[in-house]
Amino acid sequence: MTTARGYRFLAVLVLMLLPSLIAAQSTGLARLNDRDDLLGWEAVGRLDISGRGYCTGTLIAPTLVLTAAHCVFDAKSKQMHATDTLTFRAGLRDGVAIAERGVARIAVPRGYDPAMTQWLDRVRNDIALLELQDPIVSSDADPFVLHSGQGVGTTVSVTSYGQGRSQALSRQRRCNIVADADDLMAFDCDVTFGSSGAPVFAKVGSRGRIVSVISGGATLEGRKVAVGPSLATIVDRLKAQLRNAPRAQPDRIRRLSVGDRNQSTGAKFIRN
Template sequence: MNTIKVTRIFLIYVLMLLGFLDSPFFIQRVAFAFSHDVSLPGLDPNNEHRMWVNLKEKPWCIIGRVQTELGQKCTGFFIAPRLIMTAAHCLWIKKTNRLVPTRSVHFLWGYQKGYYIKDIKIKQIVINKEYVGQSKINVPLNNIVKDRAYLVVDKATINSKDIVPLQSISSLSHAALWLGGYEQDKKEVFQVDPHCNITNIIQVNTHQKVIEHNCEATFGSSGSPLFVKDKNKEWSIIGMQIAAFTAGKGGIANPILQLMQ
């Protein structure tokens, strides 16, 4: 370990003891510093511009962290008062080739730095019957289009007026996007890339497509909604994040209305 890294770690340790790490500004700076040392897919460490958002405000108030008692962590969001959507691979156990037990899945609604509105237990998990669980890299597109999970909850939790409408990608070939997540380099906070776009729409088969984008997002962002905001400042969701590119920033998402079919 070189002198610069030792000095950085020592400084962080001292500031933790003094309590200065409670500052959101400082946490962003520290996480940014470490992102130069750790290579993660979907990110550009030389062009860091992810930002914090208020998860009590619309449209972010539908967001939460999906986690299991086995340690998996991803992002999820309400699409109805009793229905949460996330990526199926977040709930898949590769060793047993099956889903995690429903009882082990939690949705920490509004999670930010250890605080959350509610720990929502899941009643039922529903995935595409044709989905095949695979590793994090080199997943074929014909499996990515099936990668979604519905998490059903017992009681309506979120107010229906806070649910964000879903929109087709048919007229949004180069739309400006907002994409966030509980990402591996900053997993205790939900951060958003507000400066990215659709770069391509790929026809996978007769009925299914995937969205390629250049948003900064890495492991942990899977299951996060792709937001767009129109000229009237109205929000909608056009997709759900599935995978990060292995080289450079960006990734692949599924069109949201396609996932509802």
């Protein structure tokens, strides 16, 4: 069942997908092959789940990684992955990472439920914040800053790992926001399995700032789009969850309805 807010977003999306309304053209993916290509993008890394699945994540502080909430839940059991099954590999390229850290704690929005049947409502809360066991110094990987206020027609870029390109980052230098309503955004960016959690950048000044993360893909009116949540204040709430949780408690923050079993089958990419 789709809520009234969801219908409004879909209506906006249908309108904005009309070719005549999309002035900017998207570019293809480019693999970041060597250290020079990777320069400035080291804070984007691969989040590995027990070596059997992965997503994309991004440093937004020396000890904080932003990704999609569904990446930290088992797709079948709907249970949160144990933190000792998660490893963040900043700037991973052909088996070598700029820095590699384990995960100490996880915060997800209280409104996120991996079993939620209302797809758009799930996407709206599909954000997770991971606290690393040890910081990654900015001289190795400079964290990215969050940004808001970008709307339809804004040119963005996506840097991610994905199926068939899991060993190095790929960057799409130019794609576009094609819909923006009710804390949801849609993009004409090229994403696939493994791209979940990837940062969507708008260029602000000399460096990109994160406006959303990739939650999944959809097909509407025969056209493929990627979707993600507007970050707004949700990341600040997740930071507060981490600050207020006693360190002596179990090593992941969760809603009371989430259990502790770990039955990892790897990260999945949401489809509608």
